[in-house]
Amino acid sequence: MKHLPLFVLGLLGALPALGQGNNYAQNYKKFDNLALTPPMGWNSWNKFACNVDERLIKEVADAMVSTGMKDAGYTYINIDDCWHGERDAQGFIQPDAKRFPSGMKALADYIHSKGLKMGIYSDAGSQTCGGRPGSRGYEFQDAQQYAAWGVDYLKYDWCNTEGLKAEGAYKTITAALRKAGRPMVLSICEWGNDKPWEWGPTVGHLWRTTGDIYNCFDCIKDNGTWKAWGVMQIMDKQEHLRQYAGPGHWNDPDMLEVGNGMPANEDRAHFTMWAMMAAPLITGNDLRTMSPQTKATLTNREVLAIDQDPLGVQGFRYAAKDSLETWLKPLAGDKWAVAFLNRSKRPQPVRFDWQATPIADEVAKVELNAAKTTYRLRNPWAQKEVGTTKKPFVATVPSHDVVVVVLSK
Structure with a gap:
């Protein structure tokens, strides 16, 4: 090396900097012009937990249309944890073949044919909360797979994340979604531990502010290593966060428990307060069998208008x-x-x-x-x-x- 001309040595020294500057820059900014009002839809977890399959998801999509939920503004059919199979030889995630025999692309096509959008779930850690393959180390491959399937919404959880820092992990999945090229709503499900409201507005479209909700108006469920919170407890935890919410970036006090066992008055109060807080309205009940009272609560256009108001101010x-x-x-x-x-x-x-x-x-x-x-x-x-x-x-x-x-x- 000492015998090379000085200008050659100078060029060699500059190459790494040039490469890093031009080839490895990543876009950590979420897709714009999505979730300009709080997202509305359905998620499988509160009612069905890990018991999800292709037939259920199709039937719920059918019910969202037939019950008038779609006409009221509900858009997303979100499959939560436990849809996962294994990764193939190249590392690409596959759905559980027994539960989803037609594959996720066919299921997304079915949901889209109903005028609805499909959401999916993953986790920033090595495993999901339900013990399925997480996205850690596979973020860019997973994003490519979701884009190929036609996914519109990603809920990204925070289990089994040993050593990870939340802001960095969520920026990584945002960069992966950007690279994959299909606009998706990113739901940051970090439980509020690392103050996602401070860094989340540019990275995702909504961020969980608390741990999991529990189907109870005013109580706490102690699960030993973690707690689930009643409606009032979740609501109280939103104090001092409203300045962070607005069009395209929402505080998320977790999914709705309307229709999952509380009496009509408590369901009505729960739904109203989520609307007053400009919260995402992601239902968690069985749309196929809901009562007329539950349907009337979830489809009240005048209360929905409070939540969906274009000003986007949290109450x-x-x-x-x-x-x-x-x-x-x-x-x-x-x-x-x-x-x-x-x-x-x-x-x-x-x-x-x-x-x-x-x-x-x-x-x-x-x-x-x-x-x-x-x-x-x-x-x-x-x-x-x-x-x-x-x-x-x-x-x-x-x-x-x-x-x-x-x-x-």
Whole structure:
């Protein structure tokens, strides 16, 4: 080497830098223009856990259409854990051949033929939470496979991630999805441990803020090494996170438990508060056998409009007294949604004087001032007009239930 001309040595020294600068740069930014309102769909886990197969997924897709869920705005059919078979000789993941004999491409084609989109599940670790092959070390191959199958949505979990740092791991799968070239919604399922709201908005489209939800209005299920949380516990954990949410980047308080065993009033409160929080609405019940009451709850267009409002502002708890909470959510067109939530086991009276105190939302930079502007009141659950802001609003909120009004000029 010492006998080579100096200009040759200079070129050789520059080659690694040139290569790294040009050939190995990765795009860690999510696909734009997806999930501009909170994603709506269905996921298999809450009801079926690992008991998933091709027939179930097709029947649920059929039911999403026949029940009116699709017409109400539900779009994604998301297959959670345990769909996986083994990797082939080249390392590409294959579906479980017994459960999905037609393959994932054929299943995606079926779902797409219904006017719906397909979601799939993987994990940043070596194994999924259900013990199937994870994506660690195979991120780019898995992304290529999902793109070839026609996947539209990826839920990416956080089990068995020894030594990994969340932000880096999720940037890797984002880069892999980018390289594969098919736009997909990325659902970051890291459980909120590493504050994904701080780094997630550029990497994914939604991020879990907590551990798993549990089908209970107000309780905690202790599983020993981890806990699952009731609806109210999950809701309380959203405090101080609303400034991170907006079109294309949402706080995710986990999937809905509506239709999985709670009474109608608790389902209604659960659904309402997720709408008030601008949460993704991913149902977790059996769409094929749901009751008329469950269907009516999940397809209430006026409550869905609160969640899907294009302004994309997450609501906030304005007041709380004697287990009665008042929540507000600014909406587009100078509208407001107001929810009175009763967390107690007895009915609670509510009297709200609209003109007494202007309410300012520092996050959205808007103000509700009924002393200057008169608003009409509409109850989206009763689907009727209920007066104006000229008079105080008076109602009784049943136990574990809500009363909601939408204010418009």
